[in-house]
Amino acid sequence: MPKPPYICTCGNIVPHGERCACQIARTRARNKRHDANRPSAARRGYNRAWRSARDAFLKLYPTCRMCGAPATVVDHIKAHRGDERLFWDRTNWQPLCAPCHNRHKQRQECGA
Structure with missing residues (x-):
């Protein structure tokens, strides 16, 4: 019903x-x-160097850590909040598909 x-x-x-x-x-x-009020992606560090590192990371880890689908996003496990050291720390990166990143991961970060 x-x-x-x-x-x-x-x-x-x-x-x-x-x-x-x-x-x-x-x-x-x-x-x-x-x-x-949010700075542009380039001002937040997502520039050519990031795109290159992201592409290399996704070649090494092609599947989503949450669901196993093809990964398209490199997510920072712990939000870097502008911290360059944390931003570039590859142990803080995880491969995610866009739906998992946009739905599940964002919900986790918001505390919902």
Whole structure:
């Protein structure tokens, strides 16, 4: 039996498992505010040297550590937060596929 819809805080009835348009808009606005204050990827250290090291690492470790799918992302196990030493420490790197990085790993870092 399907689960019933819910009433959003804006008053709209939303099918179970979906998000209301107002929730999507709030999330986009919050992300836009966050990104406006965030330095560019190059300023955070993700430059040509990083891309070269990343490619070499993914050739050595081609599968996702979480699910075994082909890895496309080199993740920092412990967030480096601008620490160059931690950023380049290969023992702090792990291969992940994009879904695991974007879903599971980010959820872990947010504490959810």
